[in-house]
Amino acid sequence: MTTTATKTIPAGIAGQSSYSSIWKKILMAVTGISFMGFVAGHMIGNLQLFQGQEKLNDYAELLHHLGGLLWIVRGTLLIFLAIHVWTGIRLYFQNWSARPISYKRQESIETGLTSKTMIWSGLGILLYVVYHLLHFTFVVTNPEYAGLTDAAGRLDVYSMVILGFQNYLISGVYIVAMLALAFHxxxxxxxxFQTLGLNRPSVRPWLKRLGTLAALLFFFGYCSMPAAVLLNIIKLPGGGN
Amino acid sequence: MNLTLYVWRQKNASDKGKMERYDARDISSHMSFLEMLDVVNEDLTEKGIEPIAFDHDCREGICGMCSLMINGIAHGPEPGTTVCQLHMRHFKDGDSIYIEPWRARAFPVIKDLIVDRSAFERIQHAGGFISINTGGAPDANALPIAKKKADLAMDAAACIGCGACVASCPNASAMLFVSAKVTQFANLPQGRIEAAERVQKMVAQMDLEGFGNCTNHYECEAVCPKEINIRFIGQMNREFMKAKTGLG
Known part of the structure; x- marks a missing residue:
């Protein structure tokens, strides 16, 4: 077969042979939906911020006492993340190289901005997840959080969140990351649903609306927290700021 | 009407190719797009310029040969229409029209606007058939098939294999074509026998040809002259999963 390829990329990334295009779809769908489950649970858990210090720190304590279960969830998410990111990057390069010569003019009829920017919203979320873990889980970026405890001697997650969001830069980055999440x-x-073949024509418009609804719910749900802190609706315990 | 055309010209597969500007004069709005190109080609021939090479055959919208990217849309602006059935009344006097060939690694340009679509043939050869002993035609309705299933198979079988799905896909994926060819059989009892083998072989060949991956942009469905529904891609995915896992 003759090709006039002008785009060349490493065979390891571009090669279709290792697993088929449909496997890649299924991997993206299954790992992706599990992240969505996590993101939903994480949001509902964290919204306890609005119920005060006692409630949120209790919740954090509960999670830390899950022990083995916590590590199973963390391990699974990490493996899924590796699969999702690696497959996504391969898809991007393979699809990019599948059209060596671009059109002078190409119109989009059906597809939109969020569909065309999946790789960028995805990488944005990935970068944010790395920062987020360094910030709260490993306490690298703000080491002063490490010793924060509440009156009951528990890790004071409540104060950590408020101190974090009182920083305009941290809140700004957070809101941009949530925008990337919503796009994704x-x-x-x-x-x-399309990938798993749950796509009867009659339900398709509803699936599209469901996607947008979920995106908006996650965006406003998550962003309500920095907004409440920045607007002084939620304050540090003991009147500090 | 008078039009300005910007047309991709490429001598052969190894030529680099470029866009050329031509004037299309005194075009009747009753002409089809291909008839308009015929007029332009006559004019070019008289001027001693090589006429524009483009694919065409039946000019009735059923063969799937015509294959032009018109102003960035496969088969032009009218939905559910092949280029040969696109009439010049959909354009205005003084319009500029960009005409390009299908663009995909798996569809290399042979000359001007003609691309090599034999990748589709090889996918068909990999499994797009049923193995059946020939003989006298069976009696009508000897094999009961639910109306819903028969309609689905018929909808999938409407695919004429033109390649507009690949051309319009941001990823140059062939999944709409392959899914139509897989499911036109998978929905019928005669096709079920080899269903698992068929979907695996056709998908493997599709990947081998260097088409991109489907990432659910649905541009294919929007430009398909036969309006093949993307539900068939979903069904192909299910067929593929069933075949690989041995379930169903």
Missing amino acids: INHALPSF
């Missing part, structure tokens, strides 16, 4: 989910959720 707007395309991802309807795609999940």
Whole structure:
């Protein structure tokens, strides 16, 4: 077969042979939907911020006492993340090289911004997840959080969150990351159903709306927390700021 | 009407190729797009310029040969229409029209606007058939098939294999074509016998040809002249999963 390829990329990334295009779809769908489950649970858990210090720190303590279960969840998410990211990057390069010569003019009829920017919203979320873990889980970026405890001697997650969001830069980065998440989910959720063949024409418009609804819920749900802190609706315990 | 055309010209597969500007004069709005190109080609021939090479055959919208990217849309602006059935009344006097060939690694340009679509043939050869002993035609309705299933198979079988799905896909994926060819059989009892083998072989060949991966943009469905529904991609995915896991 003759090709006039002008785009060349390493065979390891571009090669289709290792697993088929449909496997890649299924891997993206299954790992992706599990992240969405996590993101939903994480949001509902964290919204306890609005119920005060006692409630949120209790919840954090509960999670830390899950022991083995916590590590199973963390391990699974980490493996899924590796699969999702690696497959996503391969998809990007393979698809990019599948059209060596671009059109002078190409119009989009059906697809939209969030569908075309999956790789970028995805990488944005990945970068944020790395920062988020360094910030709260490993306490690298703000080491002063390490010794924070509440009156009951528990890790004071409540104060950590408020101190974090009082920083405009941290809140700004957070809101941008949640925008990336919303973009990603707007395309991802309807795609999940399409990939698994749960896509009768009559339900398709509803699946599209469901994706947008989920995206908006996650965006406003998560962003309500920095907003409440920045607007002084939620304050540090003991009147400190 | 008078039009300005920007047309991809490429001598052969190894030529680099470029866009050329031509004037299309005194075009009747009753002409089809291909008839308009015929007029332009006559004019070019008289001027001693090599006429524009483009694929065409039946000019009735059923063969799947015509294959032009018109102003960035496969088969042009009218939905559910092949280029040969696109009429010049959908354009205005003074319009500029960009005409490009299908672009995909798996569809290399042979000359001007003609691309090599034999990758589709090889996918068909890999499994797009049923193995059946020939003989006298069976009696009508000897094999009961639910109306819903028969309609689905018929909808999938409407695919004419033109390649507009690949051309319009941001990823140059062939999944709409392959899914139509897989499911037109998978929905019928005669096709079930080899269903598992068929979907695996056709998908493997599709990947081998260097088409991109489907990431659910649905541009294919929007430009398909036969309006093949992307539900068939979903069904192909299910067929593939069933085949690989041995379930169903």
